[in-house]
Amino acid sequence: IYSPRDTHWERAIDLAWHQMAPSHLEVEFFYYRDDYVVTLEESRTVRDMLRSNSIAAIVGPHHPLIQLVADDERIPYITTSMSPAEVNIKQNSICYHLLPSISALNDAMIAIMETYNWQNTAVIYNKPEGLTLIADMMRKSKYEVKAWRIQDGTNTSEILHHLLTARGYSMKTFAVVSDPSTLKNILNVVCIRMKANV
Structure with a gap:
């Protein structure tokens, strides 16, 4: 799960997860900056990290790179911020925006x-x-x-x-x-x- 560096989000997600999930599953937090422009090398690093960690879902502010990787890897992406109007959301995307456009x-x-x-x-x-x-x-x-x-x-x-x-x-x-x-x-x-x- 991706999350902004915000302990309120961590606590809320952790509490919700522990109420729903079996005790042997855990929530892991990775951090990213939603206003950060990434290089090609950094985008490959994100993709490799997502592929190697058996991530069930991503939660956090919208970032175009995270959305692309989530779409390609078929990982649900729940965004906690508005996505820019110019972002092209694929027809088969499993990106869910909590805020309207x-x-x-x-x-x-x-x-x-x-x-x-x-x-x-x-x-x-x-x-x-x-x-x-x-x-x-x-x-x-x-x-x-x-x-x-x-x-x-x-x-x-x-x-x-x-x-x-x-x-x-x-x-x-x-x-x-x-x-x-x-x-x-x-x-x-x-x-x-x-x-x-x-």
Whole structure:
């Protein structure tokens, strides 16, 4: 089993495995970086390691190399992260994504906007997926799109400025596409602003 270097995943998988599997089977963890570009030699090493270890399944963030090897070796690959849109998944792949694709999430967001008639929705983002949401909204939605990019490490006064600017354009609903720490900062600014207006 492959796993990110995260003890929470290790504990969860280990606990689930021991509840399901006979006591003589064990879980073994191998580590890989999901943002790492590999050489041909490293890809051969991964393939050899998978072939020699009798691995029953791979669990962890999506990596194109791991998916290719898993597909070739017919090893189930359960990904814990979104796969990039450009990844080509074979028809007979046994790769299972726990998260939907970016395009499926974007379609869901657009459907929510149209169902609830959210004509004035602003996109605030600091991740590349925010750009794909904006592009999909421009192509597929009947509503006008306004967007603000928040830089990593943006302070609260800049976040407040972006939110107030969006409100100046009559934006009433916000779609935030960001990392957890930026989302937390945005929510903190909103809470502070709401308390000040009470």
